[in-house]
Amino acid sequence: MDVIWQGLKEGFMLILSLDQELIQVTLLSLHVSLTALIIAGIIGIPAGAFLALKNFHGRRLILNITYTLMGLPPVLAGLIVFLFLSNRGPLGDFQLLFTPTAMIIAQVILGFPLVCGLTARAVMTQQQEVYDTSVMLGATRTQAILTLIRESRIGIIAALTTALGRLIAEVGAVMMVGGNIQGKTRVLTTSIVLETRMGHDSRALGIGIILLLLAFIIMLIILKLEKRSFKDDSTIQII
């Protein structure tokens, strides 16, 4: 119990002290996870909508693979990226291993199936009704698909928040391809691992609290944006 209390105190002290190293680690965490989320969103949302709407041979198989990859172990994603980026790998010439770019690539691989799979699910749940309403009001196929994506926003935002939660808390992949190099590739999660290994349990817990606060603030921002876009329509009344 002491360790937890000490950790809480240390966490707040770390925030108040504006520790330079911690700020740098926090900013890198944000940079890596948010960049990966944006890339996963840019590719994953259209891919998910495509899988939901387009009937083609092998679609079911691709959907099943996507759903399976939603549970891809981060260390496995890290290992795959490591093998590709290492000197002996096909992309070794780019010298990306142990850089933030490698960490972003690994996190995109983790985030993409989540965004794609959950977007597909969100679009599929109401596709016929929305599509029919749109085309019967004169929408072109593209306009109807864009309307469908707009109407599936709650599900798509849920997909993005789920992916963000996974990425910001992820340690296995960034550790493997980033190497936890001080001042270069160290992020909040890898700092926690390092501090714990060094026996600095309170400091590790303190960094954990900062990570939790960060995730909380980002989610608040996303929910605020969501609420603004839906006004009060996203709530139901349960009596």
Added chain:
Amino acid sequence: MTALFRLFNVTKNYGDRQVLNVEHLEIEAGHIYGILGPNGSGKTTLLRVISLLTLNDTGKLEVLGEHIHWAPTQLLRLRRQMAMVTQSSYMFEGSVFYNVAYGLKTRKTPEPEVKVKVQESLELLGMLDFINYPARKLSGGEKQKVAIARALAVNPKVLFLDEPTSNIDPSSSIEIESYIKYINEEKATTIILITHKLFQARKLAKQMFLMWDGHILEQGPTRDLFHDPRDPRTRKFLKGEY
């Protein structure tokens, strides 16, 4: 009179089950047509096929004078002359204005014209006061009125109504029935109405189709169909025995 819809030997199957088998059907411009029949008799499938939402398996289909070959450009051109209101019309997330303006915006109608047409349509349905109200917060009857206003805003030649009053209270039903009559008489819009309410069909439709197991069992002027049905199944259905 010009035939808006012509069907020859049109069929539709879902798996092994045949849900539609229409040998011959012609619908002319200008009237209110009622489609009656028990559940699962193929009414909605027929409506979806002639509104170009569902592809028929076999047969020849003509819509608004054109033989249908299901090319996207043809579908868009023809669908833009039709509109549909279903029993629980989907409301897009957003205001009543957003919903009613949707069809006009898809046609890239200039903004001032959109505003005028939305206001006119809502006023006709007595819903102008709700213009900025969130569409999903409306009651069932109000949603149906907005759905009709949304359909009217695009000035369709044909309006499909699939049980438009089945989920709403009697007074709203009567109100909507009066709008249906008005739209047909004043705007010369052809209306194809699926209903389970016999009195509604009798009150509104000039011509009737009675469907049974995917077939058109009987068709003709409403008065004749109600007073002198030829098929014993029609008689039973009209007596409420199905």
